[in-house]
Amino acid sequence: MKNTQAALRRPHKKLSWRNYMKRYGTLYLLLLLPIIFFIIFRYLPMAYITMAFKQNNIIKPLFEVPWAKKHGMEWFIKAFKNRDFLFAIKNTVTLNLLDLVIGFPAPIMLALLLNELNHRSFKRITQTVIYLPHFLSWIIISGLALRLLAPTDGLINILLGKVGIAPIPFLNKPNWWTGTYVALGIWKEAGWNTIIYLAAITGISPELYEAAAVDGANRLQRIWHVTLPGLRPTIITLLIMNLGRILGSEFDRPYALSNKLVTSASNVISIFVYQNGIKGSQFSLTTAVGLFQSVIGVFFLLSANSLAKKFGERGVW
Amino acid sequence: MKRILAILLAVAMLLSLSILSATAEELVDGKFAETRKITVEIFDRSNDGGTDPTNNKFTDFIKAGMLEKHNVEVEFVRVPRWTEVDDMNNLLAAGDAPDVCVTYSYPTIQTYANMGGVIDMNPYLTEYKDLLPNLYALLGDYNIFYNQDPETGTVWAIEALLAERARINTFVRKDWLEKLNMAAPTTIEEFEAMLVAFRDNAELLLGADAAKMIPYTTSYDIGWRNDHLLCSFVPDAATDEELYINGFDDRHLLFPGYKEGVRVLNKWYNMDLIWKDFALYGSGDTTEDNNLKAGFVGAFTHNWDYPFRNGEDSIHANLKRNAGEGAAFIAVECFKNDAGAYRKFLADSIDRKVFFPATNDEPLASMLYVDFISSPEVIKYLQIGDEGVNHDVMENGAIATKAAVAPDIQNSGMNIDYTITINGLELFDAELTNKSKALNYAGVESEYVEMALTASKNEGRTVAHFNVGAITAEEGMGTSLTEKRDTFLCQAVVAAEADFDAIYDAGMEDYLASGGQDIIDERAEKIAALK
Numbered sequence: 001m002k003n004t005q006a007a008l009r010r011p012h013k014k015l016s017w018r019n020y021m022k023r024y025g026t027l028y029l030l031l032l033l034p035i036i037f038f039i040i041f042r043y044l045p046m047a048y049i050t051m052a053f054k055q056n057n058i059i060k061p062l063f064e065v066p067w068a069k070k071h072g073m074e075w076f077i078k079a080f081k082n083r084d085f086l087f088a089i090k091n092t093v094t095l096n097l098l099d100l101v102i103g104f105p106a107p108i109m110l111a112l113l114l115n116e117l118n119h120r121s122f123k124r125i126t127q128t129v130i131y132l133p134h135f136l137s138w139i140i141i142s143g144l145a146l147r148l149l150a151p152t153d154g155l156i157n158i159l160l161g162k163v164g165i166a167p168i169p170f171l172n173k174p175n176w177w178t179g180t181y182v183a184l185g186i187w188k189e190a191g192w193n194t195i196i197y198l199a200a201i202t203g204i205s206p207e208l209y210e211a212a213a214v215d216g217a218n219r220l221q222r223i224w225h226v227t228l229p230g231l232r233p234t235i236i237t238l239l240i241m242n243l244g245r246i247l248g249s250e251f252d253r254p255y256a257l258s259n260k261l262v263t264s265a266s267n268v269i270s271i272f273v274y275q276n277g278i279k280g281s282q283f284s285l286t287t288a289v290g291l292f293q294s295v296i297g298v299f300f301l302l303s304a305n306s307l308a309k310k311f312g313e314r315g316v317w
Numbered sequence: 318m319k320r321i322l323a324i325l326l327a328v329a330m331l332l333s334l335s336i337l338s339a340t341a342e343e344l345v346d347g348k349f350a351e352t353r354k355i356t357v358e359i360f361d362r363s364n365d366g367g368t369d370p371t372n373n374k375f376t377d378f379i380k381a382g383m384l385e386k387h388n389v390e391v392e393f394v395r396v397p398r399w400t401e402v403d404d405m406n407n408l409l410a411a412g413d414a415p416d417v418c419v420t421y422s423y424p425t426i427q428t429y430a431n432m433g434g435v436i437d438m439n440p441y442l443t444e445y446k447d448l449l450p451n452l453y454a455l456l457g458d459y460n461i462f463y464n465q466d467p468e469t470g471t472v473w474a475i476e477a478l479l480a481e482r483a484r485i486n487t488f489v490r491k492d493w494l495e496k497l498n499m500a501a502p503t504t505i506e507e508f509e510a511m512l513v514a515f516r517d518n519a520e521l522l523l524g525a526d527a528a529k530m531i532p533y534t535t536s537y538d539i540g541w542r543n544d545h546l547l548c549s550f551v552p553d554a555a556t557d558e559e560l561y562i563n564g565f566d567d568r569h570l571l572f573p574g575y576k577e578g579v580r581v582l583n584k585w586y587n588m589d590l591i592w593k594d595f596a597l598y599g600s601g602d603t604t605e606d607n608n609l610k611a612g613f614v615g616a617f618t619h620n621w622d623y624p625f626r627n628g629e630d631s632i633h634a635n636l637k638r639n640a641g642e643g644a645a646f647i648a649v650e651c652f653k654n655d656a657g658a659y660r661k662f663l664a665d666s667i668d669r670k671v672f673f674p675a676t677n678d679e680p681l682a683s684m685l686y687v688d689f690i691s692s693p694e695v696i697k698y699l700q701i702g703d704e705g706v707n708h709d710v711m712e713n714g715a716i717a718t719k720a721a722v723a724p725d726i727q728n729s730g731m732n733i734d735y736t737i738t739i740n741g742l743e744l745f746d747a748e749l750t751n752k753s754k755a756l757n758y759a760g761v762e763s764e765y766v767e768m769a770l771t772a773s774k775n776e777g778r779t780v781a782h783f784n785v786g787a788i789t790a791e792e793g794m795g796t797s798l799t800e801k802r803d804t805f806l807c808q809a810v811v812a813a814e815a816d817f818d819a820i821y822d823a824g825m826e827d828y829l830a831s832g833g834q835d836i837i838d839e840r841a842e843k844i845a846a847l848k
Contacts, residue, residue, distance in 0.1 A: 056793075058410055059434035059675065084797070084831065152593040153604075171597055172811070259597045260537045260807035279403055279796035281410070281428045 052076070052288035056281075068284060075288035085289065088272040091265060092249045098182050100242055106190040108235065111197035112223055127198075130191025141184060142256035145171065149180065171257075174265035181257055181266070196238070197231060204230035236313045244301030247293050269293055344681075347448060349388040353682040356415035358405075360734040361395040365630055367728040371395050374724055375699055375735055383689055389682045398734075399601040402796070409434055414674040416683045419737045423464065423474065424795035426672050427787055430473040436673040439465065439472040441684050449684060451692040455738060463667055466786045474672035475687070480741030481754075482663045483621040483773035485544050488646035490515075490615050493522055501649045505549070505581070508616075508651040512590040515615035522615075529613040533585060534592040534605055539806035540568025543618050545661050547578030549652035553660060557781040562840045564780060565791060569662060570802050570828075571837065576821055582810045583817045596807040606632065612640030621648070621773035625758035625766060626730055628720035633761050645765060648772040663777040668740040691738045693745045699732040700742060715752035716744065720759035731757070785843035790835035801828050 015023065047062065053072035054065045068074040079085045110130070117123040133141075148155050149170035157167040170180045204227065212222050251270040258266035269289065277286030305316055343350050361370045370376075371393035383389045394415040396404045402422045408414040409429050420426065429435050442461060446453065453461065456478050463476040489511065494501060497518060502508040512532040515522065519530035535542045551560075551574045563571035585591050592614075598604050608614050609624070609632045624632040624646045636644045654660040673683050689695060701708045701716050706725045709717045721727065733740055742757055744750045754770065755763035805824020812820045829837075 057432040059412075059429065059432040082831075083827070146597060150594045150597055172594075259599070260804045261596045261811060263804050275797050275800055276793075278406060278410075280793045281406055281425070282793045283410070 049287065049291055051284050052291045054284060056284040058283050075285045076292070078285055079289050079292070084267065084276075085269075085272055087264070088267050088269045089247070092247060092268040094265075095178065095181060095254070095268060096246050096249070098178065099185055100246070102182055103186050103190070104239065104242060106186045107193035108197055108231065110190055111194040111201065111231075112227060114194060114198060115201050115227065116219065116223070127191075127194075130194070132191070133188045134192035136188065138188075138252040138256040141188060145180065145184060145257060171259065172261045174262045177257075177262040178265050181254070184257070185253065197234060200231050200234040201227060233314055236308050237316055240301065240304040240308055240316050243304040244297050246300050247296040249293075344448070347387060347685070349682065352384075352388050352390055353679050354390045354392065355417060355677075355679050355682050355686060356392045356394050357417040357686060358396050358415045358419050359393045360398040360401060360419070360729065362398045362728055362734070364627065364728055366723060367726055368723045370728050370734065373728075375702075375727070375732055378698060379690070379695070379735065382695060383686060386689060387682065387685045389679075389685060391686065409674055412676050414676060416673060416677040416679055417686055417737075418672050418674055419477075419669050420672075421669055422795060423670055424791055424793075426474045426670060427791070428793055429674070430471075431787075431792065434675045435473050436675055436677055436680055437471045437473065438475060438673065438680075438684075439470055441680055442472060442475075445681065445684060449688040452684075452688040452738065455691040455696075460667060463782070463784070464670075465784070467784055468786060474670035475738075476667035477669045477671060477738045477740060479664055479666050479668040480739055480743045482666065482777070482779075483770055484661070484664055485541070485618055486621045486623075486648040486769050486773045487545055487618045487651065488616060488624060488769075489649050490644065491647045492641065492644045493615055495643070496522060501647065502651045503649075504651055504653065505546070508649075509585070509590075512585065512616065513588070516588075516590055523613065526613065529608075529611075530615075531592045531608055531613050532590045532615045534608060534614045534617045535582070535595050535810075536605055537596050537599065537803050537807055538568075539579070539582070539810060540566070540570055540802065541619075543578070543582060544569065545618060545650075545659075546581065546652050547575055548572065548662055549654045549660065550574035550576075550578040551654065551660070551662075553654050553656035553658065558783075558844055560780045561783050562837055562844060565788075565833070565836045565840065566798070566802060568802065570806075571833070576825075579806060579809055579821060580817060583812060583814060586810050587814050591810070596811060609646075610635035610639065612636055612644060617646075621769055622730075622758065622766065625761045625769070628759040631758070631761070633758075633765070645762075647765060648769040650772050650775060659776045661773075661777050663774060663779045665779055665782055669737060671737055687738060690736060696736050696739060697744055699735050701731075701744070702727060711752075711756065713752060714749060715756055716749070717753070717756035718759045783844055783847060785840070785847060788836060788839050788843065790832065790839045794832040794836065798828060798832060801831060 021028075050062065051058075051065075052075055053068055054062075055068050057065045070077060114123060114127060117126070146154070149157070151157055151167040151169055151172060154167075154170070156170075161167065169176045171177055208226050208230075209222060212226050217225060247269070249268040249270040251274065254266045254268050255271055255274070258271075273286040273289055276282045277289075301316075308314075308316075359370050359376075368374075376391075376393055380391045383391045396408070401420060402425055405414070405418065405420045405422070405425055408418075409425070426435055442449070452475075456475065460476040460478055462472060464474055465472045487508075489501065491501075493515060494511070497514050499511060499514060500507075502511045515532040516530065519527035523530055540547065548569055551569070551572045555573055560572060563573070565571065569575065582591065592605070592608070595605070609617065620626075624636075626632075628634070633645060636646070650659045652659065652661075671687060673680055677683055701718070702721065702725065704710060706719070707721050707727065708719055711717055718731075728734065731742060742750055742754055744753060755766040758766055801824070805821070805828065809817060809821040809824060
């Protein structure tokens with residue numbers, strides 16, 4: 001025990017450049033491919049962020065396109081004067097916050113429950129079943145939702161009608177729709193998201209549980225005082241990542257689930273970008289919107305990270 | 318300075334002419350010395366039992382014809398029919414658009430033209446007029462130069478000919494009327510009474526399926542799917558100019574009186590006369606068609622020949638199978654305007670727009686393609702196919718369409734997707750065309766088609782076209798305004814009656830504030846300048 005610890009602490013002997021490359025060269029070679037990927041597909045396209053400050057033209061080569069009016073800020077000004085965009089921000093934040101408040105704790109609870117299951121094969125089967133929805137696309141889920149939840153033809157409302165309950169507007173009243181949106185999100189992803197927590201739980205030393213049991217802690221107390229603290233770094237990390245996405249928005253989920261009656265709740269930024277940019281060919285305007293979205297996202301990410309560090313957690317980096 | 322500019326312009330003109338003539342010289346008897354290759358857009362309808370729209374007996378016919386006549390190889394590129402505008406946008410943005418493009422959306426073409434993404438067809442149309450006899454004969458200057466800019470002379474797209482001006486119809490279930498001992502409605506009051514009767518007699522009409530009764534069905538596209546009702550509220554005295562100024566929206570949303578039409582729909586919705594779930598389903602969804610085919614629906618408004626389309630899979634054929642031999646939808650006229658006329662707005666004689674993106678390296682070969690596809694023999698063959706397979710010849714010479722299956726099936730009625738310069742039957746013999754029109758729908762009794770054709774055009778009105786050039790305010794607005802229109806119309810229809818005004822007015826205000834008013838103002842300005 002002592003020996004290995006000493007070995008770990010022993011500082012690396014300085015290798016000469018040649019020896020270093022000889023030893024680790026292949027690793028760097030392996031790294032080359034992903035780096036090239038990131039350069040070509042992630043960094044070079046960033047040049048097109050300048051579209052946000054240029055006139056709307058995607059036919060001419062980028063450097064030939066003149067700058068936009070108002071010192072290049074035309075599209076940002078237009079975006080913030082556009083009420084659809086302001087509504088989209090509101091809806092994006094609302095839906096994401098609801099997802100965070102209701103959707104974020106769901107997999108944690110589910111993971112705790114799964115962890116407490118004693119029957120091995122039952123646990124396995126349950127896990128597999130709750131992972132399944134993750135592999136369905138939102139298009140399929142929206143189809144299912146329509147068949148199940150439509151006011152007159154939906155199975156659930158037909159059944160409710162049979163016992164004398166008036167149809168519930170799951171999909172056609174904005175407030176109900178928001179609930180359906182969040183619930184379906186949990187249904188689809190909660191199971192899958194337990195994986196990371198279950199993995200973290202296995203990392204908790206059994207000795208702690210044994211010690212707690214010796215001290216007379218019951219099940220709930222063990223969860224509260226051992227499992228949850230053990231999960232804390234994972235929870236914080238995921239929370240930070242989620243906060244970074246507070247203004248980001250999925251496209252397929254709100255787009256597939258929405259309809260003309262609930263646009264006041266379902267039109268999020270990504271749908272705004274799709275309607276105006278891809279369908280309406282206003283590429284500069286929507287690039288500006290995308291840039292704004294990213295900047296806010298980065299801001300949230302950084303502040304959440306530093307907050308986490310302030311409270312003594314490790315943060316993401 | 319002026320002199321330099323003049324010289325520059327002259328040089329530019331010479332250059333462009335020399336580029337043009339360079340391509341022409343390679344033509345011998347309309348044939349290229351060296352084989353050229355072009356790509357052509359084709360709508361994909363993914364119809365049941367259909368063939369690959371890019372490769373079937375009709376594309377083979379076109380390919381062989383183009384190769385023989387002009388030595389041009391043709392390759393077809395599919396674009397899904399119901400999302401064609403979105404897809405066209407993507408293709409143009411990516412620089413992947415086919416050489417010959419077709420779309421229903423002129424604003425899309427205008428937007429890309431402004432970015433330099435579309436070829437000006439004017440020089441080709443004028444320079445090579447002699448090489449394009451079929452195109453000129455079919456479309457005439459009206460359609461070819463319909464979109465010509467009055468100042469610069471540019472032509473970004475030519476307009477296909479709408480040979481059949483009928484647009485839409487209101488259909489009702491003939492067998493239900495008979496069961497209830499009712500005459501076909503001729504006024505809006507009678508129409509409403511009929512819908513009420515359908516609703517109240519669900520047990521009698523549908524038996525065990527009574528709960529599925531839908532007296533009147535519509536879709537999220539309120540404007541199109543109720544146009545005759547909505548436009549019957551437009552005052553007869555509205556002038557062409559007024560209607561042009563308020564004519565940006567192709568569903569006539571901005572026409573005076575429109576709101577009162579929507580109010581009727583709202584009333585009907587609250588009387589449980591309209592399909593409750595209509596707004597939940599998007600474009601291309603088949604739920605509504607299935608309701609129609611199953612026989613649950615009493616009335617609806619749609620394209621003038623909608624129940625008759627698609628041969629064996631038509632609503633008409635399915636209805637007969639599911640609801641009995643006597644079941645059928647007939648076209649009725651019940652919506653009179655303030656002058657007591659069944660006034661409806663007919664389309665101008667324009668249809669799809671054909672254009673060449675800037676990525677087209679073979680504009681001349683593409684132009685020859687447009688000419689080829691406009692020639693009488695080609696149109697005739699594509700529209701009616703082979704005798705005995707796609708059609709029969711009646712005793713009086715009329716052509717009766719037959720339901721064909723793959724590989725002979727026409728993926729679109731009369732192969733409209735291939736005949737990109739014409740929409741509507743044209744056999745180049747007015748009498749024969751008229752005789753054949755009613756026989757154009759396989760398995761549909763001709764009297765139903767005749768009724769529909771008459772009802773759709775009776776007392777119709779076409780708003781005059783004012784060529785004022787591009788309206789800047791319309792640029793890029795088409796899709797977002799269309800979205801707004803559909804959204805607030807749906808919300809207004811399903812609103813409680815007491816909330817109708819508030820919801821409609823808020824929606825309209827938003828529509829106008831988001832660009833609608835600017836368009837109206839610019840149109841008014843440009844029309845004033847014409848005088």
